[in-house]
Amino acid sequence: xxxxxxxxxxxYLALLATRxxxxxxxxxxxxxxxxxxxxxxxxxxxxxxxxxxQHSISFTILALIGCLAYPxxxxxxxxxxxxxxxxxxxxxxxxxxxxxxxxxxxxADGIGVVIGISVHAxxxxxxxxxx
Numbered sequence: 001x002x003x004x005x006x007x008x009x010x011x012y013l014a015l016l017a018t019r020x021x022x023x024x025x026x027x028x029x030x031x032x033x034x035x036x037x038x039x040x041x042x043x044x045x046x047x048x049x050x051x052x053x054q055h056s057i058s059f060t061i062l063a064l065i066g067c068l069a070y071p072x073x074x075x076x077x078x079x080x081x082x083x084x085x086x087x088x089x090x091x092x093x094x095x096x097x098x099x100x101x102x103x104x105x106x107x108a109d110g111i112g113v114v115i116g117i118s119v120h121a122x123x124x125x126x127x128x129x130x131x
Contacts, residue, residue: 021069028062029084036088039098055108056115059085063116074120078113085109 035058059081066077085106093101 021065025062025065025069028065032058032062033088037091037096037099039096052104052108055085055105056112059109059112060116060119061112063113064120067117067120074117078117081113082110085113 063078063081066081067074070077088109089101089103089106091101092099
């Protein structure tokens, strides 16, 4: 059986994913910013679960996508996400009347970044072992 067409298709998909990841990361930043700044009365009921978990989950996803988008600059991505988390809390405290900046939210953001980096590192190790 000739596997060459399958391998070519897989490498095309990998190339496509690599080129799309920075766009996905940027979209995630924009979406997270909008969701963090809209009035709390406008948030759909489905998002009404524990606030700190929301922060950790969103920053875990952002860190994982950021590390996939910029694998050689993962430290910069992580430092940037920590700064972004602080900026979101400052914007919530100063630009909105229905949101409040919270140090605990910032800590949850940082925990999410650490989880995202850790998951990325595990995936990279598994991938390199199987190679």
